[in-house]
Amino acid sequence: DPYSTDPERHPALHINSLKPFNAEPPPELLSDSFITPSAIFFKRNHLPVPQVDEASYQLHIEGLPGGVLTLSLEELKTRFPKHTITATLQCAGNRRSEMNMVKQVKGLNWGIAAISNATWGGRGSGTCCWPLWAFHVQFEGLDKDVTGTTYGASIPLNKAVNEEGDVLLAYEMNGQDIPPDHGYPVRAVVPGTVGARNVKWLGKIIVSAEESSSHWQQNDYKGFSPGTDWDTVDFKSAPAIQELPIQSAITVPTDGAVVDRSSEEVTVKGYAWSGGGREVVRVDVSLDGGKTWQVAQMRSSEKGQAPGPSPPPGRAWAWKLWEVTAPLPAEAQELEIVCKAVDNSYNMQPDTVPPIWNLRGVLSNAWHRVKVEIRE
Ligand code: MTE
Ligand code: MO
Structure with missing residues (x-):
């Protein structure tokens, strides 16, 4: 073996x-x-x-x-x-x-x-x-x-x-x-x-x-x-892939998670990164499938530590971690949480997978969506 x-x-x-x-x-x-x-x-x-x-x-x-x-x-x-x-x-x-x-x-x-x-x-x-x-x-x-x-x-x-x-x-x-x-x-x-x-x-x-x-x-x-x-x-x-496109995803909560109504708030976390040294300048998060949005807080260092100097232009090689804490919408029984990132060339992620689907399944960077159930 x-x-x-x-x-x-x-x-x-x-x-x-x-x-x-x-x-x-x-x-x-x-x-x-x-x-x-x-x-x-x-x-x-x-x-x-x-x-x-x-x-x-x-x-x-x-x-x-x-x-x-x-x-x-x-x-x-x-x-x-x-x-x-x-x-x-x-x-x-x-x-x-x-x-x-x-x-x-x-x-x-x-x-x-x-x-x-x-x-x-x-x-x-x-x-x-x-x-x-x-x-x-x-x-x-x-x-x-x-x-x-x-x-x-x-x-x-x-x-x-x-x-x-x-x-x-x-x-x-x-x-x-x-x-x-x-x-x-x-x-x-x-x-x-x-x-x-x-x-x-x-x-x-x-x-x-x-x-x-x-x-x-x-x-x-x-x-x-x-x-x-x-x-x-x-x-x-087709050319060989070198630089990668803008990317972000939700790491917390995971798809299918249950949040309790009594907690009143939900915290959403994730990562964002873009290829070619392009810096992520914004991450938008929605709790209602993309109807309304809020801007996430980003960090580029360990939690609790001051961020280092920002990278020179075109050399942003590291990802950013981001977080949003928002009140649970009063009416909703389920949340469809969505994230999308923007880099400093204003490249954005596509909203759905079908237009970027390809037979090898590479470059998958559509808006990331997770569904969360609210338990009363
Ligand atoms: N290099 C060698 N020699 N052999 C490999 O199989 N895999 C490549 C790359 N370099 C590979 C390699 C691929 S496809 C990826 S995504 C990265 O290594 C993964 O690096 P990691 O295992 O350190 O995360
Ligand atoms: Mo890979």
Whole structure:
């Protein structure tokens, strides 16, 4: 069993698939902390977790003018200054289950928690000397399938070399060595970019004229029209997902929860985030299915702590947690709670799923709705 050496996992995780291991935290745990503890950070593995020995670990970098560059973990840690960023990672398939409710899609049935936020430490990728003919930076993982094919993906070169892109070759997550499930000993952190390009267990970097030829770059993680089906889909016709669209969801209460009339108020909590470093500037919350709205309170730090300086424009990599406490409407027996976020480009979420439905169930970012019963 190639999965027999996979690490132990936190029992609170909701498991979507055991081998490979795919799991998300319960939503109400997610909004408890601005920085998601690594143990409950969502886990998305396509393959077995590779066993990497830190003493013999090597990172190979190809396509630079000087030929192949090989770095040990020690060299990566000591030869370059350490950068630290707080960035949210979201899987392209987050909230796929809502697409499944419209019409069956192909993929893991993620709820709303295939998204988490961590502090990452490592070497910045922006340096000198990138060749003029290069347009992409490919990443290869050390995780392999039975045929020896490794996980791979690529990002545009300009994202990787721009210091304001904040791309990291990260060896720390939340102040500690990156845990095995999250890419020990080194992973690419590409803030603002879909989870799939944040390659874990990084073995090789290739500076190239071409995108990664991997299955996950070419024939997966792309968006299509609701009218495209598996008979007509042409993966070459769509660009690989890089930056993700505006997103928000309600973590508390959960769908189907019951609130007591005597409590008189309801507190709604959730997260909001946008790709490409765009900052969330507002979250609107409705208790009546979208007829009336109020603006949520947002925070960008742990509860009770002062927020740090706001991020420079275009570098808002971390999510915001938000909260609203409102009186229970007198007449209602049921609430349909809805949230929607707005980023600093005034991008907003679509109100329903059908116009954005796609056969792979990616980019699911419609207004999030939960129904709550009021018990008299
Ligand atoms: N990197 C490797 N080597 N193998 C993988 O299976 N999964 C990708 C990405 N990097 C993957 C990978 C996907 S699809 C996502 S969403 C993120 O890792 C998930 O990162 P996490 O498990 O740390 O949350
Ligand atoms: Mo993903």
